[in-house]
Amino acid sequence: MPFFNGRMKQMGNSKFLNWDKLLLILLGALLVVFYSRLVPSGLGNVLLAAVSIIGTLPVLLSAFRSIKEKRISVDLLASIALIASLLTGEWASAVFINLMLTSARIFGDYTEAKAKAAIKSLLKLRPDKVKVKREGKILDISVREVRVGDMVVVESGERIPVDGSVLEGEASIDQSSLTGESVPVGKSKGDKVFSSTLAVSGSLTIRADKVGENTTLEKIISLVESSQNEKASIRTTADKFAAWYIVLTLAASLVIYIVFQDMNLLLSLLLVACADDIAIAIPMAFLAAVGYAARRGVIIKGGNYLEGLTKVKTFIMDKTGTITRGKMKVEGFLIYNGYSENELLAFAGMTEFFSDHPVARAIADYVKDKKIKFEKPLDFEEKPGKGIASVYKGKTIYSGKVKFLEESGIKITPKEREDITRMQDEGYSVTLVGYEGKLVGILNCADEIRPHVKEIIEKMKKFGVEKVVMLTGDNEKVAKRIASEAGITHFHANLLPENKIEYVKRYLSPDSKVAMVGDGVNDAASLALADVGIAMGAIGSDAAIEAADIALMRDDLREIPETMELGLYTRRVARQDFWIWGVVNALGLILVFARIIGPNGSAAYNFVTDFLPLINSLRLFNLHLKL
Secondary structure: OHHHHHHHOOOOHHHHHHHHHHHHHHHHHHHHHHHOOOOOHHHHHHHHHHHHHHHHHHHHHHHHHHHHOOOOOHHHHHHHHHHHHHHOOOHHHHHHHHHHHHHHHHHHHHHHHHHOHHHHHHHOOOOOEEEEEEOOEEEEEEHHHOOOOOEEEEOOOOEOOOEEEEEEEEEEEEOHHHHOOOOOEEEOOOOEEOOOOEEEEEEEEEEEEEOHHHOHHHHHHHHHHHHOOOOOHHHHHHHHHHHHHHHHHHHHHHHHHHHHOOHHHHHHHHHHHOOOHHHHHHHHHHHHHHHHHHOOOEEEOOHHHHHHHOOEEEEEEEHHHHHEEEEEEEEEEEEOOOOOHHHHHHHHHHHHOOOOOHHHHHHHHHHHHOOOOOOOOOEEEEEOOOEEEEEEOOEEEEEEOHHHHHHOOOOOOHHHHHHHHHHHHOOOEEEEEEEOOEEEEEEEEEEEEOOOHHHHHHHHHHOOOOEEEEEOOOOHHHHHHHHHHHOOOEEEOOOOHHHHHHHHHHHOEOOEEEEEEEOOOOOHHHHHHOOEEEEOOOOOOHHHHHHOOEEEOOOOOOHHHHHHHHHHHHHHHHHHHHHHHHHHHHHHHHHHHOOOOOHHHHHHHHHHHOHHHHHHHHHHHHOOOOO
């Protein structure tokens, strides 16, 4: 609101909020006294006039500033109505206008306070004191004194003050302050931990990697603060509409006065048209929605991106880390030459156990989950890009690609070769295991697809998405299998990062908004290029938080349709505000021209009905969506 924002630049929020509350009580009490005839009418008019003039001065000042800045504000229309009321001696009307404007300012303060509530609650999560190990001693120091590289000690029940890596210990960490997830996450040596999260049980020694304003918590606070200044297009439309509305109202008022020569009619018209409700109701709706999302681990950089998400027709998704988890998983196996399942998995465990290759880790984890026992190999050799050889009972076990096993003397029959080709055609990564010149079996691995992806995409389409496109650097066969499982009909394979940018450009259109979903690191350029960039699992990733318009702190694809649902609900509330405002003003004008209400009645009518769109927007502060 122009008047509210102008004063906020000069003086503190609480001072003027207290003044507005005092003025509201005074104005309300005066009206009660006046209409109850508790004082003589002459004295009542003097009191009303005095308070009206006091309340009018800051509105006139705000209107003057808006004219000086070549803006048309609601305060301009209010100033004209106030001056007309004072000149005609309609003191009660002037008080009603001031009552309306004061109430609007208080609502503005309330909106700002509610929007900042999430920030204040996050700030409270920062511990003031921190325990650090320095020179063999544990010291209690201020959080502002922690340096990068310090060893921070966190005990059970304490909050983690830095972003860092676990050096020692194990603990169950509640990350709900950042991600919104209610289930604690286990952390041990090598894991990343983040500021403001709570050690529910256990204790940790953490190396501080990021401190102060560089922590994830501080970046989120900064984003939530800056998001309050971003206007949704529906809010911008409301601003433009209000400007035209004011001009048309003033022009119509002039024509009506020339035609009817009736000052009471003119004043009644201005009092009905003088509305500040729509200027606050729509920003209130979007600020509430952005704050609601932030409390649940979805950081939206402004109401314009929330609204933009609801208009997206094409969703472009990176495969790895978005549609899939980016983690290989054993999908199945085949056994040959009389070997048993236990023997195949034991041989696979012996060869893959010591390797850090993603496929080897997937096989090792699979063997571990199956509780297969195996002996540690006597010797181990890994040939990058080919396979692994390990010695068992004086003989060598081989695992890896077809060519590697053949070069190692393992014979592969036509039937076995046919099975290998079929699995590869289906998009699987194939690992062969051979022993004593024969093929023991084949394990087929694949990047693990996220659960419920198909249902999530179907839900997005219900919200207006027309096309979902998958981009991947994998080969055509792998891409086809993943796309089929996810219910995606459009995909592009064998892409380099720069190729992905070209495809985003290809789908961009003035008539259709495009959203890009990625991890925010490899896809940062593509996220920035799209109309709406969404980063998955952004917690701890500066690149993701900076590049994306919407950052999902949790690594959960379900949050996309849920955020779309929030955006649609908010747009619906904002449009309802428009309709309420329009209907109420139309009815008020009918009452004025029918001579049912005069200046005092018009002011009272406007004061009462101004609360309707504001109350409608207040619903967003008490949402109970799934998000």
